[in-house]
Amino acid sequence: MICAVCGREGRGFCWVSPKRGPRTPDGKRMFKRFCSMQCQSLHARRLKAGGGVVIDPTHNEKVAMEAVLPHLGEYVASLGMDKPLSAYSREEILQMVDVVLTAYFDNLRELTPDDVPF
Numbered sequence: 001m002i003c004a005v006c007g008r009e010g011r012g013f014c015w016v017s018p019k020r021g022p023r024t025p026d027g028k029r030m031f032k033r034f035c036s037m038q039c040q041s042l043h044a045r046r047l048k049a050g051g052g053v054v055i056d057p058t059h060n061e062k063v064a065m066e067a068v069l070p071h072l073g074e075y076v077a078s079l080g081m082d083k084p085l086s087a088y089s090r091e092e093i094l095q096m097v098d099v100v101l102t103a104y105f106d107n108l109r110e111l112t113p114d115d116v117p118f
């Protein structure tokens with residue numbers, strides 16, 4: 001299962017809805033898996049804030065998305081601003097994905113310093 005927050009591979013961190021909490025359409029308790037304590041904590045804070053289990057981007061996630069743009073622009077510029085996306089090699093696309101994901105999660109973690117690092 002993938003992380004319910006960030007979509008990375010889930011790793012042993014999870015959440016199960018309380019006995020009287022939200023249920024799946026077939027009546028079972030809801031189950032979420034997470035990649036890290038950071039994502040598990042983000043999910044818990046959203047629930048406490050009344051966000052329910054539907055996950056919309058939080059303020060920090062939106063800020064982290066914006067923070068990706070300079071990194072993405074720098075990478076695209078390094079390949080050539082006039083080079084169309086259709087001309088990118090597989091390796092260039094994979095590197096671009098890495099640039100975006102790394103910048104996003106680095107920024108998101110900086111914005112949530114009270115999370116327990118591990």
Ligand SMILES: [Zn+2]
Pocket residue numbers: 003004005006007008034035036039
């Ligand atoms: Zn995650």
